Amino acid sequence: MHCVAGVIAYYYMTAVHAVGGVPEVVRTDRGTENATMAALQELLRGDRHAHRYGTSPTNQRIEAWWSFFRTGHIQWWLDLFSSFVDDNTFHPGNDRETDCLRFSFMTILREHLKDVSNAINCFVIHFNKLSAYSF
Numbered sequence: 406m407h408c409v410a411g412v413i414a415y416y417y418m419t420a421v422h423a424v425g426g427v428p429e430v431v432r433t434d435r436g437t438e439n440a441t442m443a444a445l446q447e448l449l450r451g452d453r454h455a456h457r458y459g460t461s462p463t464n465q466r467i468e469a470w471w472s473f474f475r476t477g478h479i480q481w482w483l484d485l486f487s488s489f490v491d492d493n494t495f496h497p498g499n500d501r502e503t504d505c506l507r508f509s510f511m512t513i514l515r516e517h518l519k520d521v522s523n524a525i526n527c528f529v530i531h532f533n534k535l536s537a538y539s540f
Contacts, residue, residue, distance in 0.1 A: 414441040421449070432457045470525075478521050482514065 421427050427449045433439040435458050443456040475483075486506070489495035495502050 409438040410441040413438050414445055417442040417445060428455075430455055430457060432459050434458065434460065474521065478517070482517075 427446070429450070431443070431446045433443060433456070443458075446456040447453050449455075486495070489506075490497065495506065497503075
């Protein structure tokens with residue numbers, strides 16, 4: 406998750422640089438990916454109250470999709486690659502082993518993700534007049 410936190414922090418700092426200033430307050434959910442960005446916000450504002458954690462009701466759709474995607478489509482792959490690490494047959498950070506895994510699995514992973522993408526893109530989002538976020 407450290408890598409994702411770094412990406413979020415990078416986007417945050419890029420935005421700060423682009424607009425030439427720091428927001429007064431930033432609110433995020435408690436996802437671990439937001440911790441570094443939260444610390445940067447408080448540091449740059451000089452105020453420990455410049456970042457607030459809260460719930461993310463507007464993220465419910467994407468969070469539900471990621472849960473569906475993970476449990477129904479990629480968990481098997483995550484478990485497989487984790488078993489390689491657990492069995493000491495793959496060592497993260499070893500470029501040669503990483504290249505071998507990519508060579509061995511990339512084609513089938515791309516096909517699988519393409520199938521998932523096609524299925525998701527065929528899903529019809531229905532208008533809901535009670536929701537402020539309907540499409």
